[in-house]
Amino acid sequence: MTGVVGREWSVAEAAQVLGISERHTWRLLAGYRDRGAAAIAHGNRGRVPYNATSEALQARIVALARGRYSGVNHTHFTELLAEREDISCSRSTIRRILSGAGLPSHRHHQPLQHRHRRQRMPQEGMLIQIDGSHHQWLGEDGAWLTLLLAVDDATGTVPYAVFRQQEDTEGYLRLLKGVIEKRGIPLAVYSDRHFIFCYSKSGSGPGEAPVIDRGRPTQFGRAMQELGITQVFARSPEAKGRVERANGTFQDRLVTELRLAGAHTIAEANGVLETFLPRYNSRFGVPATQPEEPAYRLMDPGTDIDGCLCIKERRRVGKDNTVQYHGQTLQLFPGKGRRSYARTRIEVQERLDGRLVAFYKGELLTPQEAPPLAASLRSDHVRKYPKPGFCTELAPYCPQSEEAADPQTEMGAPEPRVIWYEDTKMMAIHRELVRAGMERARQLGKRIGRPRVTERPEFLNKYQDVMQQIKSGGLSRRQAAKRLSIGYATLKRLIDGTPQASDLPACAELAIENACNAVVD
Secondary structure (H helix, E strand, C coil), X not given: CHHXXXXXXXXXXXXXXXXXXXXXHHHHHHHHHHHHHHHHCCCCCXXXXXXXXXXXXXXXXXXXXXXXXXXXXXXXXXXXHHHHCCCCCCHHHHHHHHHHCCCCCCCCCCCXXXXXXXXXXXXXXXXXXXXXXXXXXXXCCCCCEEEEEEEECCCCCCCEEEEECCCCHXXXXXXXXXXXXXXXXCCEEEECCCCCCCCEECCCCCCCCCEECCCCCCHXXXXXXXXXXXXXXXXXXXXXXXXXXXXXXXXXXXXHHHHHHCCCCHHHHXXXXXXHHHHHHHHHCCCCCCCCCCCCECCCCCCCHHHHXXXXXXXXXXXXXXXXXXXXXXXXXXXXXXXXXXXXXXXXXXXXXXXXXXXXCCXXXXXXXXXXXXXXXXXXXXXXXXXXXXCCCCHHHCCCCCCCCCCECCCCCECCCCCHHHCXXXXXXXHHHHHXXXXXXXXXXXXXXXXXXXXXXXXXXXXXXXXXXXXXCCCCHHHHHHHHCCCHHHHHHXXXXXXXXXXXXXXXXXXXXXXXXXXXX
């Protein structure tokens, strides 16, 4: 500006040097001639912004964060200030004030981790990634199905896949059996941490993530151990990205293939899948680094693949040599080396073909369905032939004899059987009967519903101690619920029903009973 005033610089040259417009340079020059160098500074320098948070308000916010709202995260604290303290500040402002006062948020977000592409396995069969995709495979009007998919990590090909109604253990056992029959036994299987593949147990310390319980395998894990297959568990969907991307490709291409083939049932969908897999593998497969040496193992001649890929459970045999298995009663017969198996423990196998096979110390037993007991026969007879006057209110809906099970109308068509929970009239009658039965039970002095938590021994004393620890910040709500052996939602209702923690001895029992009544209702 001094050079321009002394006519050493032109306004255009000064604007070019300063990196501003010529018009703004004229504006600065006028101020410089009027007020000198002070005109170059911004006019708001030294002024307090009109939207600045005052020091008194900042001190109040910090005091509330350290006292009444101790242990609350920044977002929740911002909402509480607006609801209860009439303090309207943005979350970023609250975060800046509390961070400056040395009060970081108690809820920490996991920082982003560095991820990189993992090298493919060099040999085919070294690692198989498996996953399920729940999708409307049969179109928008079709039923939801689950596609169980196995992808080879080395080549990206799909050795086998199968459609199921849902993701279950039997489906994954069928998937693995198809892979073994097509290619062989893989060395390892890569899956997520679904309860089908593994059980989890709590970490060694508070706040630690659950860990895999290797000592308690699932049915699928037990089958993997018997076949010598290593299980690898992913910690995120990105870790098994090959099967995740394959699911997306199948949802795009296979849906169209099923629609063009006119598939409407799960059996037809599996038929289309058999012809689709070879085309998919030739289109999206990549050669392995060592293609001449596949890692698939062949089945040993003496290995019973059906005995490995099945559901196995231990059962105790009754005195009458019968075994209960999921509502079925199996009768055992004398074997070659034992006349009776009473009070012994046997292994019941539910094969994929539906057969039930029993083993005792490696000996194959041949169980059959046991004859029903007299009580079962009587209950079946009463259900088929009800007594006169039985279930008067529900007479139109009660089961009838086999001869009258399907009465013919005048047109000759059978009348449809009415299901009670699909008929509004019968549901109303059923509701009234249940209420009448509950009232009779109350008159007899019987309890309706679960016992209240306040009736537990020493519960109120434990609750007072826990509330004091929560108030001081030494215990979280989830830890408190675990210590009290109640659910987190129940504890939340108890705390919300308590006016003040300091008034707990006077009003805890009433607040807890009100909350528990709400839970029972």
